[in-house]
Amino acid sequence: MRIEYSDKIICTVRIKIFDKPGFLGKVATIVGDYGGMFGEIKTVHIGKDYKIRDLDIYTDDEKKFAEIVSAIDALDGIEILEIKDVVMEVHEGGKIEVSTPIEIETMDDLSIVYTPGVASVCRKIFEDRSLADRYTTIKKNVAIVTNGTAILGLGDIGPVAGMPVMEGKSLLLRILAGLNGIPILIDSKDPKVIVDTIKNISPTFGAIKLEDIKAPECFEIEKELDEILDIPVMHDDQHGTAVVVLAALINIGKYTFKNIRKSSVGILGLGAAGSGIQKLLMAYGIDKIYGFDINEEMVKRFVQRGGFETESVESLVKSVDIIIATTGCPGLIKKEWVKNGQIILALTNPDPEIKPEDAIAAGALFAADGKSVNNALAFPGIFKGALAANAYTINDAMKIAASETIAKFAMEGDLVPNILNKQVHESVALAVENAAYKSKAVK
Numbered sequence: 001m002r003i004e005y006s007d008k009i010i011c012t013v014r015i016k017i018f019d020k021p022g023f024l025g026k027v028a029t030i031v032g033d034y035g036g037m038f039g040e041i042k043t044v045h046i047g048k049d050y051k052i053r054d055l056d057i058y059t060d061d062e063k064k065f066a067e068i069v070s071a072i073d074a075l076d077g078i079e080i081l082e083i084k085d086v087v088m089e090v091h092e093g094g095k096i097e098v099s100t101p102i103e104i105e106t107m108d109d110l111s112i113v114y115t116p117g118v119a120s121v122c123r124k125i126f127e128d129r130s131l132a133d134r135y136t137t138i139k140k141n142v143a144i145v146t147n148g149t150a151i152l153g154l155g156d157i158g159p160v161a162g163m164p165v166m167e168g169k170s171l172l173l174r175i176l177a178g179l180n181g182i183p184i185l186i187d188s189k190d191p192k193v194i195v196d197t198i199k200n201i202s203p204t205f206g207a208i209k210l211e212d213i214k215a216p217e218c219f220e221i222e223k224e225l226d227e228i229l230d231i232p233v234m235h236d237d238q239h240g241t242a243v244v245v246l247a248a249l250i251n252i253g254k255y256t257f258k259n260i261r262k263s264s265v266g267i268l269g270l271g272a273a274g275s276g277i278q279k280l281l282m283a284y285g286i287d288k289i290y291g292f293d294i295n296e297e298m299v300k301r302f303v304q305r306g307g308f309e310t311e312s313v314e315s316l317v318k319s320v321d322i323i324i325a326t327t328g329c330p331g332l333i334k335k336e337w338v339k340n341g342q343i344i345l346a347l348t349n350p351d352p353e354i355k356p357e358d359a360i361a362a363g364a365l366f367a368a369d370g371k372s373v374n375n376a377l378a379f380p381g382i383f384k385g386a387l388a389a390n391a392y393t394i395n396d397a398m399k400i401a402a403s404e405t406i407a408k409f410a411m412e413g414d415l416v417p418n419i420l421n422k423q424v425h426e427s428v429a430l431a432v433e434n435a436a437y438k439s440k441a442v443k
């Protein structure tokens with residue numbers, strides 16, 4: 001029985017605390033009593049008979065956090081010096097920047113990297129387009145494109161409010177795959193405008209990652225772009241998510257000695273993520289897939305692809321072995337509906353359809369949320385591998401290779417590995433590159 005989740009960090013509390021046994025314990029008791037958890041505890045100053053410490057405190061909501069703070073404040077021997085909203089602080093000024101590995105000190109250096117030296121590189125690329133792969137960053141540039149219509153589970157908040165997510169994806173592409181993820185915000189909901197815009201700027205990029213564009217528009221946009229562009233295009237919410245879900249299911253099969261291809265799977269929310277999951281699970285050979293969505297058009301598409309319609313959230317949850325929820329509706333799954341021994345992946349971010357600890361308490365065998373079963377385990381390696389192979393597309397063989405590799409890296413008893421394990425992304429990239437050659441997805 002495993003619980004995979006992490007709460008939200010609300011803040012860092014800086015305290016001045018009397019340096020005697022038991023004082024930090026009192027603070028810990030308060031945090032625990034109010035259902036909070038500690039992250040890092042750092043000592044930032046040691047005084048004569050006191051210490052100054054920074055405590056990262058995780059809680060479910062701001063109200064609980066306020067209660068914790070006032071209870072700590074009431075303790076003798078402990079003084080709150082500062083409360084820092086670390087999340088907002090980290091975002092100040094944005095999270096990414098363009099940098100260069102080249103230094104220029106002299107006018108000669110300038111003539112080499114800029115005018116007039118640069119002109120000879122331009123001429124050579126003009127004569128032979130393929131030289132751009134070697135003499136520019138194009139093959140390392142991945143466009144991260146959104147129109148802001150399905151930002152996490154926050155819904156249609158527009159492209160500008162979605163920018164922190166795009167910067168986060170960019171940061172992960174850099175750290176985990178060494179690629180330049182360049183956010184592109186498009187102020188349109190018209191699929192044709194989005195396709196044309198991406199097509200027209202595509203020479204800048206080696207690959208296109210669509211992000212947080214809602215269904216059904218995302219299907220048409222991805223399909224069109226995949227057809228007209230000779231570089232890989234992947235809608236991360238559909239396929240990155242599906243790859244990680246399949247990895248989790250592969251491990252569930254391993255732990256339970258069950259053939260997951262014979263399990264009944266329920267998908268709750270048949271939008272971008274839900275439909276991508278359905279497609280990949282079917283490609284893997286799982287055919288008993290049931291689904292529910294409040295939007296009839298989504299249900300129709302799901303059934304056309306070979307899924308079985310269910311009449312309500314409750315009947316779906318109550319009837320399947322494995323439930324995967326991608327609705328954008330926190331708390332949608334009630335504890336009473338959970339079956340003994342069930343597997344529940346409640347993937348809505350930032351707050352899941354049911355908290356993993358609640359699902360486990362209600363009898364689930366495995367439960368995870370969207371922070372651990374997260375597409376960040378897949379997209380860095382997928383793009384790196386596809387670019388290394390010079391692939392023109394990202395096909396099912398490449399995705400399944402990624403899932404199988406991710407699954408192998410999970411520690412015993414876990415569904416998926418840690419997102420920050422760089423070896424995972426290296427291995428996913430290699431597996432995807434090889435699968436691209438084998439499936440002839442290369443230019």
Ligand SMILES: NC(=O)c1ccc[n+]([C@@H]2O[C@H](COP(=O)([O-])OP(=O)(O)OC[C@H]3O[C@@H](n4cnc5c(N)ncnc54)[C@H](O)[C@@H]3O)[C@@H](O)[C@H]2O)c1
Nearest residue numbers: 152153215269271272273293294327328348349370374375
């Ligand atoms: N963990 C991950 O890696 C990951 C990846 C992608 C998306 N997600 C999460 O999945 C959610 C959906 O994202 P998306 O891109 O698919 O959005 P989307 O808008 O394309 O799809 C959401 C679907 O859920 C349906 N829905 C809404 N309320 C419902 C309800 N009460 N019952 C049944 N269906 C309902 C909608 O009709 C829609 O079809 C988001 O919260 C997002 O954070 C998580």
Ligand SMILES: O=C(O)C[C@H](O)C(=O)O
Nearest residue numbers: 151152153237349374375
């Ligand atoms: O952004 C994430 O954490 C995962 C996913 O892309 C989502 O939209 O929720």
Ligand SMILES: [Mg+2]
Nearest residue numbers: 152211212237
């Ligand atoms: Mg997303």
